Amino acid sequence: PVFLISCSDYSVNWIVATFCIIFLLYLPLAIIMLSYVVILAALLRIPNTDGRRKAFKTCTTHLTLVAIFYVPFFVTYETVSIDTDTRILNTSLSATIPPLLNPIIYTLKTDEIIEQIKKYFRNRKIAFSM
Numbered sequence: 001p002v003f004l005i006s007c008s009d010y011s012v013n014w015i016v017a018t019f020c021i022i023f024l025l026y027l028p029l030a031i032i033m034l035s036y037v038v039i040l041a042a043l044l045r046i047p048n049t050d051g052r053r054k055a056f057k058t059c060t061t062h063l064t065l066v067a068i069f070y071v072p073f074f075v076t077y078e079t080v081s082i083d084t085d086t087r088i089l090n091t092s093l094s095a096t097i098p099p100l101l102n103p104i105i106y107t108l109k110t111d112e113i114i115e116q117i118k119k120y121f122r123n124r125k126i127a128f129s130m
Contacts, residue, residue, distance in 0.1 A: 025073060032066055061109050069098040 039059060046052040072094040076087050107113055 021077070029070055036063065061105060065098055065102060065105060068101060069094065
């Protein structure tokens with residue numbers, strides 16, 4: 001929007017902004033996607049289904065966090081008709097929510113934590129039924 005009301009040539013700024021977006025958003029995503037293609041190929045070669053399941057569980061957790069990070073950015077910057085205030089809010093939330101969810105998601109992935117949560121809800125269910 002600022003470029004459009006400028007009275008001077010903004011082609012250099014546009015080129016630098018485009019390069020930064022490609023270098024900071026698209027290139028890391030492409031590297032992540034390429035590495036997951038290689039990981040998926042390695043997972044399919046694991047003969048043990050239990051080992052394959054554990055490795056795939058770790059990969060899906062990481063891919064969930066990658067999606068939580070990248071989806072709002074793509075919605076914000078690939079959609080032209082978003083209001084400026086909405087864009088600022090979405091970018092701020094996209095920069096703060098994934099790091100906040102990271103320890104929660106990885107903690108909930110731990111089997112000991114899952115067992116304690118199940119035990120807690122079983123005990124609550126027994127207490128409510130009395």
